[in-house]
Amino acid sequence: MSFITYVISGISLGSVYAIIALGYSMVYGIAKMLNFAHGDVIMVGGFVVYSLTSSMGMPPIVAVVCSMIFCTILGVAIERIAYRPLRNAASSLAVLITAIGISYFLQNIALIIYGSSPKIFSSVITIPPLKLADGALTISGETVVTIAACIVIMVGLTLFINKTKAGQAMLAVSEDRGAASLMGINVNGTIALTFAIGSALAAVAGVLLCSAYPSLSPYTGAMPGIKAFVAAVFGGIGSIPGALIGGILLGLIEALSKAYISFQLSDAIVFAALIVVLLVRPTGILGRQIQEKV
Amino acid sequence: MEDAKKKKMTAYTKQTMITYGMVIAVYIICEICMHTGKMSNQMKGLLVPLCYYAIMAVSLNLTVGILGELSLGHAGFSCIGVFVGAVFSICMKDVITVSYLRFFFAILLGALAAGVIGFLIGIPVLRLRGDYLAIVTLAFCEIIKNVVNIIYLGKDSNGLHFSTKDMMSLGMEEGAIEIVKGPQGISGMPSDANFTIGVLLLLITLFVVLNLTHSRDGRAIMAIRDNLIAAESVGINITKYKLMAFSISAALAGAAGVLYAHNISIVKAATNNFGYNMSILILVFVVLGGIGNIRGSIIAAVILTLVPEMLRGLQQYRLLIYSVVLIGMMLLNWSPKAIEWKAGMIAKLKKGRNKKQTEKQAD
Numbered sequence: 001m002s003f004i005t006y007v008i009s010g011i012s013l014g015s016v017y018a019i020i021a022l023g024y025s026m027v028y029g030i031a032k033m034l035n036f037a038h039g040d041v042i043m044v045g046g047f048v049v050y051s052l053t054s055s056m057g058m059p060p061i062v063a064v065v066c067s068m069i070f071c072t073i074l075g076v077a078i079e080r081i082a083y084r085p086l087r088n089a090a091s092s093l094a095v096l097i098t099a100i101g102i103s104y105f106l107q108n109i110a111l112i113i114y115g116s117s118p119k120i121f122s123s124v125i126t127i128p129p130l131k132l133a134d135g136a137l138t139i140s141g142e143t144v145v146t147i148a149a150c151i152v153i154m155v156g157l158t159l160f161i162n163k164t165k166a167g168q169a170m171l172a173v174s175e176d177r178g179a180a181s182l183m184g185i186n187v188n189g190t191i192a193l194t195f196a197i198g199s200a201l202a203a204v205a206g207v208l209l210c211s212a213y214p215s216l217s218p219y220t221g222a223m224p225g226i227k228a229f230v231a232a233v234f235g236g237i238g239s240i241p242g243a244l245i246g247g248i249l250l251g252l253i254e255a256l257s258k259a260y261i262s263f264q265l266s267d268a269i270v271f272a273a274l275i276v277v278l279l280v281r282p283t284g285i286l287g288r289q290i291q292e293k294v
Numbered sequence: 295m296e297d298a299k300k301k302k303m304t305a306y307t308k309q310t311m312i313t314y315g316m317v318i319a320v321y322i323i324c325e326i327c328m329h330t331g332k333m334s335n336q337m338k339g340l341l342v343p344l345c346y347y348a349i350m351a352v353s354l355n356l357t358v359g360i361l362g363e364l365s366l367g368h369a370g371f372s373c374i375g376v377f378v379g380a381v382f383s384i385c386m387k388d389v390i391t392v393s394y395l396r397f398f399f400a401i402l403l404g405a406l407a408a409g410v411i412g413f414l415i416g417i418p419v420l421r422l423r424g425d426y427l428a429i430v431t432l433a434f435c436e437i438i439k440n441v442v443n444i445i446y447l448g449k450d451s452n453g454l455h456f457s458t459k460d461m462m463s464l465g466m467e468e469g470a471i472e473i474v475k476g477p478q479g480i481s482g483m484p485s486d487a488n489f490t491i492g493v494l495l496l497l498i499t500l501f502v503v504l505n506l507t508h509s510r511d512g513r514a515i516m517a518i519r520d521n522l523i524a525a526e527s528v529g530i531n532i533t534k535y536k537l538m539a540f541s542i543s544a545a546l547a548g549a550a551g552v553l554y555a556h557n558i559s560i561v562k563a564a565t566n567n568f569g570y571n572m573s574i575l576i577l578v579f580v581v582l583g584g585i586g587n588i589r590g591s592i593i594a595a596v597i598l599t600l601v602p603e604m605l606r607g608l609q610q611y612r613l614l615i616y617s618v619v620l621i622g623m624m625l626l627n628w629s630p631k632a633i634e635w636k637a638g639m640i641a642k643l644k645k646g647r648n649k650k651q652t653e654k655q656a657d
Contacts, residue, residue: 085629094628104617268440271433
């Protein structure tokens, strides 16, 4: 039974990684940049919900929606102020360093407002735990909601990309930015929309993460952000099913290696798995192989 | 033909001499300030870390600027240097009593270990390109940090004891020396490092990197950076030169790590000093100093280390200001619009000056 418990906790953690990885993957696919600040948007999402529920006493659902709206605005603002001016810069490192600057900025703003000591985040999920197999197996409400949210987001996003005009525009921009703009697609608007969706997802991920691991500090987002990025690369960056597979696999590897191999080495095992995957398939599990042209 | 060659040589020698001269001049000024008592204790404590950051920046510039590959795992190599060098020094404390000699061997060993690991990591990893290489080097850095955190090492009369569980499972005799204590880090290094050695090490690093850049091998490495396919087609061995640059860069970082370890009493492998955060910080030095510009790396490392320290009076706001300055500088230096605007302003100024001059001449 304990094995199944570990697997379920792995899938739950992996679902959170998958939701974060989606934001990374979409932004990378469309804007061709590593958004290092994505992990910190998760932290901002968590803090918005924390402030609204604990100090203003708002109902959790309203707080989550507010947090999503706040993060969406934040994401679009970051893109507009810091990333867009550098889109055609001579070096692609410029925008990477700017993203790092934004990441420091968000962390330090949170540090000034909330201080460095971790806050206890009361779970916003009030669903009673599921009891299976006569109580031998208990699945917490957080886990149920996390997995459900992940499925809903994946299905919704796949439909959005494949069935709507805006989604098709995203695909076109990720394929060839110049050609897309010649076809009359608003490239800047499409990239802004991608950042908006990615940041809203980050807010959701922040709430789910903090509900499952109820401690919140300015550095909460950094490590999950890096791991979600690893998950995105794992599955093939730029691909939605890839982010899902990468996230779930990463969560499973982490949970199982924590349980059976070594608690301290679990991160090392996760990163080693990434290296093995990249050596076998250099563009990730579902990534497209790109032919190099001379 | 001969003349042209001579001129070119002197231009290059001049540039390198300026770089060496700059370091030596700063060293002399600092020494004078120290001996006349004009330097605060805070500043004195910063001197060796400044050398460390400068060496890290110069060696990372070899990977990022000269080889043209983005590495986010540079701190991992210095972590190897720290632990190998520190373990060596602690074990050899009683064997080699001359501190300079012991430190020399420690640096050599640390650099060798980091270089070998850089070579081994490089073989599979350098096949990847661009952002994938960045994420894999970041992963390696985290792995090294994690592995170092579970190592327990002690020494007694029976020799060295090693475990990955805890201190107790080493089963050592009484009076044994605990060298590496897992997450508690490593302590008890002899404090062999000082500013003079730091500057010497920086000069050696500069010598290695500058000479490599201007050698046949260096030109091959830069050819790979500028166009991989073209370089391959003229018969340059891509793997060999990539590995060469990458492992030299790793070895220099390892040497810097040994310097760092012998300047403080306890080293723990945490996210701030050997995780990706530190790798990114070093990358920031390289990018702000100018990618491929060795002198710029040193200047950026020194200024960006001093600025947050100078802002210490502002306490919690200092890193916020740092981040805003970082974003602002990137936008100003790299945004095509800002570059255009700057060029326009300069042209306007020149025009104005020319106008004045012609007016004067007319008078």
